[in-house]
Amino acid sequence: MGIAHPFFIYFRHMKYTAVIFDLGGVIIHIDYAATIHAFENLGHRDFHNVYSQAQQSGLFDELETGKISGQRFVNELLPYLKRGTSPNKVVAAWNAMIGAIPKERIALLQKVREKYPVYLLSNTNELHMQAVQRSWQEASEKPMSEFFDHIYLSHEIGMRKPNAEIFEFVCRENKLNPSETLFIDDSIQHIEGAKSCGLQTVHLTDFELLDQLFS
Numbered sequence: 001m002g003i004a005h006p007f008f009i010y011f012r013h014m015k016y017t018a019v020i021f022d023l024g025g026v027i028i029h030i031d032y033a034a035t036i037h038a039f040e041n042l043g044h045r046d047f048h049n050v051y052s053q054a055q056q057s058g059l060f061d062e063l064e065t066g067k068i069s070g071q072r073f074v075n076e077l078l079p080y081l082k083r084g085t086s087p088n089k090v091v092a093a094w095n096a097m098i099g100a101i102p103k104e105r106i107a108l109l110q111k112v113r114e115k116y117p118v119y120l121l122s123n124t125n126e127l128h129m130q131a132v133q134r135s136w137q138e139a140s141e142k143p144m145s146e147f148f149d150h151i152y153l154s155h156e157i158g159m160r161k162p163n164a165e166i167f168e169f170v171c172r173e174n175k176l177n178p179s180e181t182l183f184i185d186d187s188i189q190h191i192e193g194a195k196s197c198g199l200q201t202v203h204l205t206d207f208e209l210l211d212q213l214f215s
Helices: 006-012 032-041 058-064 070-080 087-097 103-113 126-139 164-173 188-196 209-213
Strands: 018-021 118-122 150-153 181-185 200-203
Touching (some): 032 087, 058 070, 070 087, 087 126, 103 118, 103 126, 118 164, 150 164, 181 188, 188 200
Parallel strands (some): 018 181, 181 200
């Protein structure tokens, strides 16, 4: 018999009464490099410096907090791209990072929700969510809303991780005790934000590990 990995020993000793999942990199595959490469192919040679998993410039923050529309976002990017680039190509490049949702993830969410209240908390935007919905429909006949007690999307509520206000808002609205709430995310800055509000956290560094955590 092999020795249990310290990470799983740590996780199995955690006590929690509710679970908050991130979306990208936790429920759905995300490839940030695919979007960076797509924009570079459209002529934006500096895109990797203005957008990444770890940080992003103001334009992207405005999109993710609903301050600007998807159309405005596309129009703001067009001057930095090759002449003749269509808005549809910009949307396709922006959504290139959105991957598949394994059917095992759907089954996992159903399993976890049988035991705990389950919430989704994602930094996202209207354009990405269109692609996410397509991926979801390929993985499940049931809508996303049936797998979560509530879905919180940054562009709809005007707040984004890792700011404390968004974690406080979710806990307050659902009467969650932060010390008894588990938050799972693949971005360390979001994990640190949740920790500062007293939540228990798991930094998911390997997409495939999530199923093993709840096995």
